[in-house]
Amino acid sequence: MSKVLIFGGTSEGRLIAERLSESKIGCDVCVATEYGKNLLAPGDYVNVLEGRLSEEEMKALYKSSSYSVIIDATHPYAKEVSENIRKSLAAFNAGTVGVKIKLLRFERDTKSQFSGAGLRYFDDAARCAAELKSALLNDDKNVLLTTGSKELPLFCRDESVRKRIVARVIPSMESLEICQKCGLEGRQIIAMQGPFSQAANLAQISDFNAGLLITKESGAAGGFDSKIEAAEEAGIECWVIKKPKAEPAGGKVDCSLEGAPKDGSFEVFSDFDPLFARVRELLHLGQEKDKVILAGIGMGSCDGLTLEVQKAIKNASYLFGAERILSTAKKVNPAAKSFPYYLAKDIIPVIQKAEAGKEDKAKLSFVILFSGDTGFFSGAEKLLTELKKLENISLDVLPGISSMQYLFAKAGLSWQNTTVLNLHGVQKDDWVDKLSKIVYKNKQIFFITSSFSDVQELGSELERLVSYGKIEIKVILGYQLSYPEEKIRILSPKELQGVYRPGLYSGIIQVCQATTSG
Numbered sequence: 008m009s010k011v012l013i014f015g016g017t018s019e020g021r022l023i024a025e026r027l028s029e030s031k032i033g034c035d036v037c038v039a040t041e042y043g044k045n046l047l048a049p050g051d052y053v054n055v056l057e058g059r060l061s062e063e064e065m066k067a068l069y070k071s072s073s074y075s076v077i078i079d080a081t082h083p084y085a086k087e088v089s090e091n092i093r094k095s096l097a098a099f100n101a102g103t104v105g106v107k108i109k110l111l112r113f114e115r116d117t118k119s120q121f122s123g124a125g126l127r128y129f130d131d132a133a134r135c136a137a138e139l140k141s142a143l144l145n146d147d148k149n150v151l152l153t154t155g156s157k158e159l160p161l162f163c164r165d166e167s168v169r170k171r172i173v174a175r176v177i178p179s180m181e182s183l184e185i186c187q188k189c190g191l192e193g194r195q196i197i198a199m200q201g202p203f204s205q206a207a208n209l210a211q212i213s214d215f216n217a218g219l220l221i222t223k224e225s226g227a228a229g230g231f232d233s234k235i236e237a238a239e240e241a242g243i244e245c246w247v248i249k250k251p252k253a254e255p256a257g258g259k260v261d262c263s264l265e266g267a268p269k270d271g272s273f274e275v276f277s278d279f280d281p282l283f284a285r286v287r288e289l290l291h292l293g294q295e296k297d298k299v300i301l302a303g304i305g306m307g308s309c310d311g312l313t314l315e316v317q318k319a320i321k322n323a324s325y326l327f328g329a330e331r332i333l334s335t336a337k338k339v340n341p342a343a344k345s346f347p348y349y350l351a352k353d354i355i356p357v358i359q360k361a362e363a364g365k366e367d368k369a370k371l372s373f374v375i376l377f378s379g380d381t382g383f384f385s386g387a388e389k390l391l392t393e394l395k396k397l398e399n400i401s402l403d404v405l406p407g408i409s410s411m412q413y414l415f416a417k418a419g420l421s422w423q424n425t426t427v428l429n430l431h432g433v434q435k436d437d438w439v440d441k442l443s444k445i446v447y448k449n450k451q452i453f454f455i456t457s458s459f460s461d462v463q464e465l466g467s468e469l470e471r472l473v474s475y476g477k478i479e480i481k482v483i484l485g486y487q488l489s490y491p492e493e494k495i496r497i498l499s500p501k502e503l504q505g506v507y508r509p510g511l512y513s514g515i516i517q518v519c520q521a522t523t524s525g
Contacts, residue, residue, distance in 0.1 A: 009075035009290055010034060012068070014092055016043045019113050020080035026283060028052040030295060035072065042179035065095035069108060076289050078282070079273075080113045084157075084223055086251045093273065109289050110273035113282060115226050125239055127246045128224075132158040135221060135248050140168050148218025149173050151211060153234060154248060155223075156182040162221075163189035173197065173215040202230025208237030218243050224250040279322070280370050296401045297362060297371040299394055301387045303380040303407020304332050306489030307511075309339065311413070316405050319374050325361060327354050328376035336376055349377070349386055351393035358397070373400075380409035384429055384455060410513040411453050414485045417495055418515060420451075425515075428454040430461045439468055446472055446480075452516040459506050462514075466503025469516070473500055476521055483515040 011027060011034040013020055020036065027034045028050055035054045038044050044057045060068065069077075077096060081088045093110065100107040129135035132154065139150065139162065149171045152162060156176045163169040169190055176182040178198040186196050197211065208230075212220065220238045224247050225231045238245035276282040287295055300319045305311030312320070317339060320326065326336050326345040333345050348354045358373055365371065381387040381404050394402055415422040426449045430438050445452060446469075456462055462484070469480050482503055486494040487510045498506075506512070 009073055011286060011290075012072070012074045012077045013037065013080055014078070014088065015047070015080050016040075016085075017080055017082050017115070019115060020078075021047055022279065023078060023080055023113065023282070024053050026279065027286070030283075030287075030292075032286070032290065032292070035074075037068075040179055040181055042177060042181070060091075062091045062095045062098075065091060066099045069096065069099045074108050075106075076109050076111060076286055078111045078113060078286075083115050083225065083250050084248075111282060111285060112273055112275045113279075114275050114277050115229075125244050126235070127244065129246060129248050132161050132248050135246055136161040136164070136168075138246075139221075140165050142219065143168060143171055146218050148243075149216050151175065151215060151217035151220045153220065153222045156185040158248075159185055159189050159191075163191070166190075173211075173217065175199065175201075175211070177201075203233060204230075205233045205236045205240070208234050209240055212237060212241045212243065217241075219246065220244070221246045221248070223248045280324075283370060295370045296399055297358075297373065298401050298403065299358065299373045299375070299397075300403045300405060301375050301377065301381055301391060301394075302405040303382075303385070303387075303409075304328070304335060304376045304378060305380075305408040306410060306413055307331060307335055307378065308489040309335055311408055311489045312339070313405070313407065316407060319372070319405060320376075322372050323374040324371045325357065325373045326376065327357075327373070329378070332376045332378060336374075343374075349375070349390075351390050354390070355393060355397065358400070362399070377407070380407045380412075382406065383409040383411065384431060410455060410485065410488055410511075413488050414453075414483070414495070414513055414515060417485070417488075418483050420483075420515065422451075422453065425449075425451045425453050428452050428516075430454055430456045430465065432457055435464055442468055443472065446478065446516070446518055450518050452518070453513070454516065455513045459508060459510070459512060462506045462512050463504050466498075466500045466506070469500035469503065473521075479519050479521050481517050483517070485513050487511055488513065 011032060013024055013034055013036045015021065015024065015036045016038045024034055024036050024047060031052055033052045035056055036047055037056045037060065038047065039059045041057060044055050047053065047055050049055050077092065079089055079092050089112070096108060096110050129138070143150070151173050153175045156174070159174060162172060172191065173195050174186055174191055175197040176186060177200060183196070183198060211217070220234060220243060222231060222234045222245065223229065235245055274285065276285070283295065287293065302316045302319050304316060305313070320336050320339045323340055323343045326333060326340070326343045327348045328336065329349055330347045333347060337345060346357055348357070354375060361371055375390065377385045377387050379385065387404065391402070391404065394400070411422060411427070426445050428438060428442060428445065454465065469482070472478065473480055480500055482498050482500070484496050484498050484503065484506070486508070
């Protein structure tokens with residue numbers, strides 16, 4: 008069976024391998040180092056090959072396996088590796104009878120919104136390093152060098168400059184050995200996996216007394232914007248080594264080089280969906296079905312999202328959910344089209360219109376978000392029934408963290424023997440009846456509400472039950488769980504009646520036998 012060969016070592020290479028694996032498409036992934044290998048999870052459809060390959064070794068690899076497609080997902084600055092891939096494939100295809108291996112290049116988007124006096128751009132690392140000594144003459148601060156270990160020798164040639172460098176590199180033995188060979192001491196090395204947030208960059212600028220930050224033009228995937236923002240906030244200059252000249256995205260480029268025939272053109276992609284559509288086409292697999300995912304978003308903050316749900320949101324073409332939920336999702340994926348819908352009658356027409364209007368074979372991903380968990384008093388069940396009636400889509404349901412799980416964890420309590428009472432969207436007459444029956448039979452009851460008025464009414468009913476003299480009750484009340492204004496308090500039934508602040512409430516009713524005094 009035909010396979011795909013990926014030259015990786017980047018986050019994009021890892022994502023491409025994962026996506027192919029999800030579609031049950033076999034792929035071999037070439038990475039240069041053991042560190043790169045450890046970032047990939049081998050499986051039934053992913054095989055990881057470690058080690059740098061020469062042009063001849065690449066040709067031998069092509070010959071050893073039945074590849075139909077090669078994807079170059081190497082780093083934007085790994086120009087030599089990309090050239091070797093193109094040369095070796097052009098030469099291999101020239102000596103092959105029949106169908107040729109196709110080459111696709113994934114080109115990371117490195118566009119940035121930033122410009123200004125604090126930024127200086129250099130065509131290459133050598134020119135940047137040459138300017139560094141004069142820039143440091145009248146300054147006692149250090150340089151935070153975030154270009155990786157490959158160009159480190161260029162910056163460490165001059166001893167006076169080397170002493171001022173703090174190098175941030177990936178935590179691999181190879182990178183650390185390069186740092187050591189360049190004469191850097193332990194206090195000058197930050198060995199951490201990126202990308203880094205603005206806050207993390209700002210903290211390192213402060214901690215290491217940096218007066219200058221040097222970076223590559225690596226795009227959002229490489230944390231470029233966060234570095235610029237941190238340097239700007241710290242009031243220091245940021246020097247940027249320009250990305251090597253890129254091929255036009257989406258176009259075909261002649262990769263014939265000296266001594267190679269002109270039959271080695273390759274296609275360039277900067278978006279995942281068109282890339283995967285092209286791979287399926289080349290493998291004669293037909294068009295991939297659009298995906299509809301129903302996902303639980305947890306309590307509402309970004310920190311409460313599972314990694315699986317984060318990934319779904321990041322890859323979404325369309326997002327649906329209540330306004331509060333969408334405000335969180337947009338922080339993860341601001342580029343997705345979003346609609347404040349959560350009912351089938353509103354969502355399904357949008358899905359159908361998007362599918363009908365597709366101009367290419369790119370797969371769409373629709374993510375419908377629900378608060379808490381999709382299986383815990385959620386609208387996911389009804390919506391799923393309606394979505395199953397649609398053709399040409401694949402359905403998936405992802406769980407989230409429910410308010411029940413969250414509050415019990417915060418309270419340090421176990422919840423497996425708890426009875427659940429739903430006040431959310433339920434008429435008072437319906438839940439009051441149930442409350443009277445379960446309070447005397449259960450020591451622990453979890454409840455969810457629509458608003459503070461539900462909390463007040465619950466307090467009134469609990470106080471009525473307590474007045475009969477057989478039980479005592481306390482309530483652990485959670486407000487705006489996971490948000491900055493989160494509060495968890497222990498209240499009596501009477502105190503519940505004084506709750507008035509708008510927001511999201513849930514709680515735990517704890518029941519015990521009333522004590523009698525002689």
